[in-house]
Amino acid sequence: MESQFTHVHDTPPPGAAADWTISQNWDAFTADEHAMWDRLFARQSEMLPGRAADAFLRGIDVLRLEKPGIPDYRELNARLMAATGWQVIAVPGLVPDEVFFDHLANRRFPAGNFIRTPQQLDYLQEPDVFHDVFGHVPMLADPVFADYMVAYGEGGLRSLKFDALKQLARLYWYTVEFGLIREAGGLRIYGAGIVSSFAESVFALDSDSPNRIGFDLARVMRTDYRIDDFQQNYFVINSLDQLLDTTVNTDFAPLYAKNAALPPIPIADFLPEDEVITRGTQEYALAKSG
Ligand SMILES: C[C@H](O)[C@H](O)[C@H]1CNc2nc(N)[nH]c(=O)c2N1
Numbered sequence: 001m002e003s004q005f006t007h008v009h010d011t012p013p014p015g016a017a018a019d020w021t022i023s024q025n026w027d028a029f030t031a032d033e034h035a036m037w038d039r040l041f042a043r044q045s046e047m048l049p050g051r052a053a054d055a056f057l058r059g060i061d062v063l064r065l066e067k068p069g070i071p072d073y074r075e076l077n078a079r080l081m082a083a084t085g086w087q088v089i090a091v092p093g094l095v096p097d098e099v100f101f102d103h104l105a106n107r108r109f110p111a112g113n114f115i116r117t118p119q120q121l122d123y124l125q126e127p128d129v130f131h132d133v134f135g136h137v138p139m140l141a142d143p144v145f146a147d148y149m150v151a152y153g154e155g156g157l158r159s160l161k162f163d164a165l166k167q168l169a170r171l172y173w174y175t176v177e178f179g180l181i182r183e184a185g186g187l188r189i190y191g192a193g194i195v196s197s198f199a200e201s202v203f204a205l206d207s208d209s210p211n212r213i214g215f216d217l218a219r220v221m222r223t224d225y226r227i228d229d230f231q232q233n234y235f236v237i238n239s240l241d242q243l244l245d246t247t248v249n250t251d252f253a254p255l256y257a258k259n260a261a262l263p264p265i266p267i268a269d270f271l272p273e274d275e276v277i278t279r280g281t282q283e284y285a286l287a288k289s290g
């Protein structure tokens with residue numbers, strides 16, 4: 001089973017529980033680590049109004065994330081639990097797929113218990129506490145998205161029975177990590193991978209390089225993605241209700257079977273039935289490929 005991170009071991013590291021959780025040990029975070037959080041938070045929060053989805057901005061407010069420093073889960077979880085029954089749990093880093101899905105299915109969001117170094121300011125491969133807590137957690141304060149993430153966890157466990165992890169991982173990638181949503185004011189970001197990245201929060205909305213395509217479940221589950229640079233495709237939902245209703249009310253089993261018989265859709269390709277919002281130039285990707 002290949003997740004987008006393939007160097008995850010299958011036994012918990014020393015000090016971690018069987019479910020891979022560790023104590024956040026908030027008191028052990030240094031002033032420099034809190035300062036890194038504040039630097040990242042200031043950079044993102046000043047540029048996100050008008051870019052981030054309403055639900056994301058509401059979550060920042062409800063969870064009091066503007067408070068300086070790395071959030072103390074004892075305080076954060078009191079508010080998050082009150083909002084949607086979710087809680088953030090600390091893990092050393094990436095956890096095995098099944099462990100990840102089981103946590104989501106039980107309203108527990110695993111967050112990497114480390115923060116990036118100044119050298120990793122603009123890009124790091126593995127999710128740190130800023131990506132996980134700033135990027136993912138505000139959306140978990142939204143009841144509809146919170147229910148989507150539970151259903152996703154349950155669906156993830158089910159997908160393993162169909163050997164369909166790859167298809168389900170694509171759904172996660174193009175919604176939870178890199179999803180865009182239509183709002184009255186225009187396209188907005190709800191994907192954690194975008195919203196936690198300064199450069200991609202600009203690129204995803206402003207650049208004419210990437211494709212922007214209306215969300216279609218089967219199409220997304222067939223579409224390849226890249227993990228090492230800006231996305232070449234973004235999929236756009238009309239509402240969080242649409243995302244929840246579509247995925248919860250569709251039995252994925254027939255979809256898994258149908259898609260397994262079809263080749264994956266190459267990253268920047270279009271299908272005739274695509275709702276094309278932006279026919280991207282792919283200028284950025286082509287320039288990078290040299
Ligand atoms: C579902 C899929 O396997 C995905 O890559 C998972 C794997 N393990 C993870 N582990 C952590 N801590 N955080 C994640 O986002 C993920 N993603």
Ligand SMILES: N[C@@H](Cc1ccccc1)C(=O)O
Binds near residue numbers: 148253
């Ligand atoms: N409906 C999916 C479960 C799922 C729900 C929501 C998100 C992702 C997956 C299935 O039948 O397996």
Ligand SMILES: [Fe+2]
Binds near residue numbers: 131136
């Ligand atoms: Fe993430």
